[in-house]
Amino acid sequence: MLSKKTKYAIKALVALGKNVENPPMQIVRLAEQEMIPRKFLEQILLDLRNAGYLYSKKGAGGGYSLNKNAADIYLTDILRITDGPIAMVPCASIKFYRKCDECHDEKTCGIRKTFIDVRDATLEVLSKTSVADVIARENLDEIIN
């Protein structure tokens, strides 16, 4: 399961992506609009900002806006910042590899091989879905319904 932190992060980026016409957006507004606890959101935005995905401006009239094109922010990027590994076992992780404690022989481990396949299947989706894609899917539905 995604942590709430990650879900909030995605929601925030999507909201900021929809708001590109009149930035910046204040934390308080974003928190209210997306039903995210304000102080918690504050920390999350900080992380995303420090990772280079958001631009922030202090003082009156300040707030947050995207620092990259929404089409260039992939869900994998976000997950790795807020949740860490995408793989389901540490020994199958690309960016957060760790040996499994109880593993006898990683080379022949059938579990590892299977979960590398799972990881790749997951990455196939997440590394090709950008914030812009998520927004597009929502707009698509508004037109259909």
Next chain:
Amino acid sequence: MLSKKTKYAIKALVALGKNVENPPMQIVRLAEQEMIPRKFLEQILLDLRNAGYLYSKKGAGGGYSLNKNAADIYLTDILRITDGPIAMVPCASIKFYRKCDECHDEKTCGIRKTFIDVRDATLEVLSKTSVADVIARENLDEIIN
């Protein structure tokens, strides 16, 4: 990430699957062989047994064995018993659906749609990989190496 419980469950089933020639296998032996805390393993085996995947026999000479063919036990089955949902967000889960607290409109939620795709990609692997497949992959490597 998989819980240790799930990883232990898979390991246990794989070990029991490799042991079909001379069952049953005692918890203590299984625990030692797979480096799993004995009392923790005990609970896990109980769950798998109550779900119908294992057969157990009490008393001297008793122990555990598979209650189904290893080819008929899929990783999805195991994960759902020990970890619950396979989807990364509750609203995308097939067997453990739950509405997301902060969600405004599930019908148009782009995050949900994306994570339904992720779920399907994951299921594509896990619902087609049985305990027998995991064992086969390990044996395959022993031959090659």
Next chain:
DNA sequence: ATAAAAGTCTATCGAAATAGTAGTCTTTAT
């Protein structure tokens, strides 16, 4: 009949991770 070898079941505990809160500091616009 009894002792030993197993699994069964339920309760509990401690540590770590997650979710959220509080408060002080800094920057900027007016």
Next chain:
DNA sequence: ATAAAGACTACTATTTCGATAGACTTTTAT
């Protein structure tokens, strides 16, 4: 100068996870 914002750090509460404990039941061997 002041108000409106974000930056930063520390802390707290809650939940989940991993593990342990112990008393009970069934089965086999002698």
